Amino acid sequence: MTRESGATDEGDAGHGWSRHDLAVDTGDGRLDDTDPTAETPLVTAVVTTYDRFEEATRAIESVLAQTYEPVEFIVVEDGTESGIEVWLTEQGHYSVRYVRHATNQGLAGARNTAIALASGDYVAFLDDDDSWKPERIERQVSALRSLSDGERENLGVVYCAVEAREDGRVTSVIPPENSGNLREAIARDGPSTLQSACLFSKRALLAVDGYDEELVSSVDHDIWLSLAVGGYSAVTVAEPLVVSYDTFADSMMTNTDERIEGVAQFVEKWRPTYVDWFGREEADRRLQRYFARVIARLAATKLVSGSFGEARRAIAVLFERSDQTSYNVATLALLTAEAAVKRFVPPALVRRLAAIRNR
Known part of the structure; x- marks a missing residue:
């Protein structure tokens, strides 16, 4: 061939x-x-x-x-x-x-x-x-x-x-x-x-x-x-x-430690490129927010599923690696609410929440 x-x-x-x-x-x-x-x-x-x-x-x-x-x-x-x-x-x-x-x-x-x-x-x-x-x-x-x-x-x-x-x-x-x-x-x-x-x-x-x-x-x-x-x-x-x-069940099965390791690895791989594109201060801000969004979603899923130990681990790493406290708290709160809705609320209300978030 x-x-x-x-x-x-x-x-x-x-x-x-x-x-x-x-x-x-x-x-x-x-x-x-x-x-x-x-x-x-x-x-x-x-x-x-x-x-x-x-x-x-x-x-x-x-x-x-x-x-x-x-x-x-x-x-x-x-x-x-x-x-x-x-x-x-x-x-x-x-x-x-x-x-x-x-x-x-x-x-x-x-x-x-x-x-x-x-x-x-x-x-x-x-x-x-x-x-x-x-x-x-x-x-x-x-x-x-x-x-x-x-x-x-x-x-x-x-x-x-x-x-x-x-x-x-x-x-x-x-x-x-x-x-x-x-x-x-x-x-x-x-x-x-x-x-x-x-x-x-x-x-x-x-x-x-x-x-x-x-x-x-x-x-x-x-x-x-x-x-x-x-x-x-x-x-x-x-x-x-x-x-x-x-499906919430698939998200719940994500390996917490591997996910944290992988996202941290990705961030460090691309840090030099981000510094070249945006300068050091802006690169740090963008990469911290990227890490926060991914790990906050992981923590939210674990929290809502009842995996409290894994949720605590993810939250601890989130705040250790990012000094943007207000952004971290707001992102974690929003994603936890979204995960809770996804698991416990009828799909029609899930659609409404997604529409509000995407405005």
């Missing part, structure tokens, strides 16, 4: 990372025989999964229901054997390219494997606990057609709004915020990427060396900042084309 942008079966060694050892590699990935053109480029759709059979099969089915052609489809199972390979065969989905890591490599490693295998000019990632509406890829490729050659050359990503659902009901719609030159957008609004909503230029992903496999968490914001440093831009689609199943 031909690889674009210099990638080979061994991965793109020239970019500092490569495809991991695969225990299984089946299917050729092509869902159709439509020839790519400049107006209808080949898109590689990717589902990465770790030991979540029910959620992953739902995600896979949403990719198979896409209205766009041509599509290549790769499923990367990251070190588990949950039954997806057997299910694909039983369902007759022989063309789906299923690969499995021999050992767990983490989300960044799974995505890097997919990039190395991808034949498409564009790569669309789907987390295993989300799904796409049928027009997701079609609408995003349509947005590409409105760009000039120069704009397309500088494009890093097209991304759309996300519809959050709880128990089958829509609780909120999260809009894409960063538009245009990503560095300028981040300076204006802060980094704002939405999981499972991004259609990336594969050329841009290769140019920034793919995903950082050393990070414990925050890999989505990390690739966002890498694209910003690379001078790439973002195009937004206002329509909610991705569904996030916003």
